[in-house]
Amino acid sequence: QSADTAAAVAGADLAQLREMVVGCTACGLCHGRKQAVFGTGAPAARWLVVGEAPGEQEDRKGEPFVGRSGQLLDAMLASVGMSRDKDVFIANVIKCRPPGNRNPKPEEIAACSPYLLRQITLLKPERILVVGRFAAQTLLQTEASIASLRGRVHHLDAPDGRRIPLVVSYHPAYLLRSPLEKARAWQDLQLAVTLDKPAG
Ligand code: URA
Structure with a gap:
């Protein structure tokens, strides 16, 4: 992003940020x-769920997680009493669909990450649930596997200085292929919910 864009992102409210994302040409993904x-999600949502990037259906509809992965994500959230409309805001690291759903490139991540960081600053979630290796590695700046990152609480140092508890779990698309891992994903959701309860 240019210095001008970075300054505009840093000063944007949620509606302005949405306009910027919708019209963004900061990387080549805008062409496809x-x-x-x-x-x-609700701007007052307590949780932020972060996925990877839009797929074909999301690209067509303009909403995250609307395909089969999205149905599973909704069911996972419902299993711990959370609903997409009221309790969580859902966003991706990358806002535009990579061609053929390939992995995003480093320059695309660099161009797009400021939007997610601004979303985090504006939404002030109490908790971040990160689904999938790509988003976890990007937000936690690590190469570690999901298996080693899940099952414990991390913290994200938000741009505004807040330390936000962050829980990592499997991507719903992976769980559709490996249903036996669903039990572990449910443990991760339980962990995130437990954090919501006051200690003692
Ligand atoms: N997978 C993601 O990571 N995000 C979406 O929005 C859809 C599928």
Whole structure:
């Protein structure tokens, strides 16, 4: 992003940020997208769920997690009493669909990350649930596997100085292929919920 764009992102409210994302041309992904996917949910949501990037259906609809992965994500959230509309805001690290759903490139991550960081600053989530290796490695700046990152609480140092508890779990698309891991994902959700309860 240019210095001008970075300054505009840093000063944007949620509506302005959405406009910027929708019109973004900061990397080559803008050429192949039907539309950018900003994220959905209540601005006052207590949890932020972070995925990887839009797939074909998300690109068409302009909303995150609307395909089969999204149905599973909704069911996972419902299993701990959380709903997409009221309790969580869902966003991706990358706002535009990579061609053929390939992994995002470092320059695309660099161009897009400021939007997610600004979303975190504006939404002030109490908790971040990160699904999948790509988002976990990007947000935690690590090469570690999901298996080694899940099952414990991490913290994200947000740009505004807050330390936000962050829980890592498997991506719903992976769970569709490996249903036996669902029990572990449920443990991760339990961990995130337990954090919501006051200690003592
Ligand atoms: N997978 C993701 O990581 N995000 C989406 O929005 C859809 C599928």
